[in-house]
Amino acid sequence: MWGGFGFGDFYDIIIAMARDKYISIGKNVSGFSFANLGLFTGFADGIYNAVYSLVLMDIFMNSAVVGIYVAIYAVFCFVVGLFANEIFRQFSKVKVFYFALGMLAVCYAMMSFSILPRTFIILDYTTGIAATLVTVLIPLFMADFSRNIGMARLNSRYHLWLNVGALFAPMVAVAIANQFDNRAAFFGSAIIYLVAWAMFRYLGIVQEDKKIKPVNPRRTFKALWKNTREFFAVPGMGRAYLVNFGYYSLRAMRVLYVPIVVIENGFSKDALSWILTLGIIPYLLLSEFMGHAVRRYGKNIWLVLGFGSFAALSACATFMTGYPLLVIFVAWQISGALMESVHDLLFFDTAKKSQQTKYYGVFRTSANLPNVLIPILGAAMIAAFGATAAVWWVTAVVGLISIIVLLGRK
Numbered sequence: 001m002w003g004g005f006g007f008g009d010f011y012d013i014i015i016a017m018a019r020d021k022y023i024s025i026g027k028n029v030s031g032f033s034f035a036n037l038g039l040f041t042g043f044a045d046g047i048y049n050a051v052y053s054l055v056l057m058d059i060f061m062n063s064a065v066v067g068i069y070v071a072i073y074a075v076f077c078f079v080v081g082l083f084a085n086e087i088f089r090q091f092s093k094v095k096v097f098y099f100a101l102g103m104l105a106v107c108y109a110m111m112s113f114s115i116l117p118r119t120f121i122i123l124d125y126t127t128g129i130a131a132t133l134v135t136v137l138i139p140l141f142m143a144d145f146s147r148n149i150g151m152a153r154l155n156s157r158y159h160l161w162l163n164v165g166a167l168f169a170p171m172v173a174v175a176i177a178n179q180f181d182n183r184a185a186f187f188g189s190a191i192i193y194l195v196a197w198a199m200f201r202y203l204g205i206v207q208e209d210k211k212i213k214p215v216n217p218r219r220t221f222k223a224l225w226k227n228t229r230e231f232f233a234v235p236g237m238g239r240a241y242l243v244n245f246g247y248y249s250l251r252a253m254r255v256l257y258v259p260i261v262v263i264e265n266g267f268s269k270d271a272l273s274w275i276l277t278l279g280i281i282p283y284l285l286l287s288e289f290m291g292h293a294v295r296r297y298g299k300n301i302w303l304v305l306g307f308g309s310f311a312a313l314s315a316c317a318t319f320m321t322g323y324p325l326l327v328i329f330v331a332w333q334i335s336g337a338l339m340e341s342v343h344d345l346l347f348f349d350t351a352k353k354s355q356q357t358k359y360y361g362v363f364r365t366s367a368n369l370p371n372v373l374i375p376i377l378g379a380a381m382i383a384a385f386g387a388t389a390a391v392w393w394v395t396a397v398v399g400l401i402s403i404i405v406l407l408g409r410k
Contacts, residue, residue: 026204040196042162046169067375074371084361112187156291170276240346246402306339311399
C-alpha cells in the first residue's frame with residue numbers, strides 16, 4: 001500500500017517542502033497523518049506528567065527545590081530549541097524524528113527502574129533533547145503537508161488526539177505507581193513512544209540526505225543569533241511569541257504544581273488521577289468545536305476568554321482548599337481548552353511557508369522559556385508566603401498580561 005497522494009503506486013518525484021526534499025511518501029499521507037501522532041505523544045506525555053513532579057518530590061523533598069530543578073532543566077531544553085534549526089541544516093527532519101522517538105523510548109524505559117537520583121537526572125536531560133525535537137517537528141511536518149487543509153484544522157485534530165491519549169494516561173500512571181512506584185510509570189511512556197516510532201515508519205516517508213558539514217562553533221552561534229534577531233524583526237512575531245509564552249506559562253505551572261497541591265491537601269493518588277482525567281474532558285468536548293469556531297470568529301476572542309478565565313480561577317485557587325479547590329483544577333481546564341488549538345496560530349499566520357522551518361525553533365522556545373522563569377517565580381512565591389498555593393498568583397498575573405499583549409498593537 002504505497003503511493004503518492006493517490007496519483008500512483010510508489011513515486012520517486014522529489015517534492016520540495018520547507019527547504020527539505022521528500023523523495024517518497026506512503027499512500028494517502030497528509031497533514032492528518034502527523035496530527036494523528038498526537039494520540040501517542042498525548043498518552044506518553046500524560047503518563048509522564050502525572051508522576052514527574054511526584055518523582056522529583058521523592059528526590060528533593062521540597063516543592064520549591066522542585067521548581068528550581070525544573071527551571072534549570074528548562075534552560076537546557078530552551079537551548080536545544082534554539083539550536084533546532086542548526087540540527088535541521090545538518091540532518092533531514094525524518095531522520096531526526098526517528099532518532100528522537102527512539103531516544104524517548106529507550107531513556108524512559110531506563111528511567112522506570114529504581115536508580116540513583118543522579119542517573120535519573122542524566123536520563124531526564126537526555127529525554128529533554130528528544131522531547132524538544134519531537135514537539136518542534138510534528139507541527140513542521142503538519143505544515144509541510146497541510147496543503148488545502150489549513151493549520152487551524154490540523155491543530156484541532158492534533159490536539160483532539162493529544163487529549164484522547166491524555167484522557168487515560170493519569171489512570172494508567174497511577175495504577176502502575178500504586179503497583180510498583182512512581183518511577184515505574186515511565187515504562188508505559190517508553191512503550192507508547194516505541195509504537196509511535198513504528199507508526200511513523202509505516203508512513204513510508206524518505207527525505208533526501210543532507211551533506212554533513214563541519215561544525216564551526218563560532219559560526220553556529222553567530223547564525224543562531226542572526227536567526228533569532230531576524231525572527232523578532234518580522235512584524236507580529238514578537239506578539240506571537242509572547243502569547244505562546246503566556247499559554248505555556250499557565251500550562252507549566254499547572255502541570256508542575258497541581259499534583260503537589262492535591263497531595264498536600266490530603267487527597268490520595270487515586271483522587272489525583274481522577275482530577276487529571278476529568279481535566280481532559282473539556283479538551284475532548286471542545287477540540288473539534290474550536291476548529292470550526294476559529295474559522296468563523298477568529299482566534300483572538302478565544303484567547304482572551306481563555307486567559308481571562310484562567311486568571312480569575314487562579315486568583316480563587318490561592319485561598320481555596322479541599323473539594324472546591326479540586327473543582328477549580330478541573331474548571332480551569334475549560335480555559336486551557338479554549339486556547340489549546342489556537343495559541344500558536346499567530347506564528348503560522350505571520351510566517352511565510354519558506355520561513356516556518358527556519359523560525360519555528362526560535363518560536364518554540366516560547367514553550368520552553370516558561371519552564372525556566374515560571375517555576376523560579378513559583379519557588380519565590382512559596383518561599384515568601386510559605387505555602388505552595390501562592391504559585392497561583394503567578395498564573396493570575398500571567399493571564400492578565402497575556403490579554404494586554406493580545407489586545408495591544410501588533
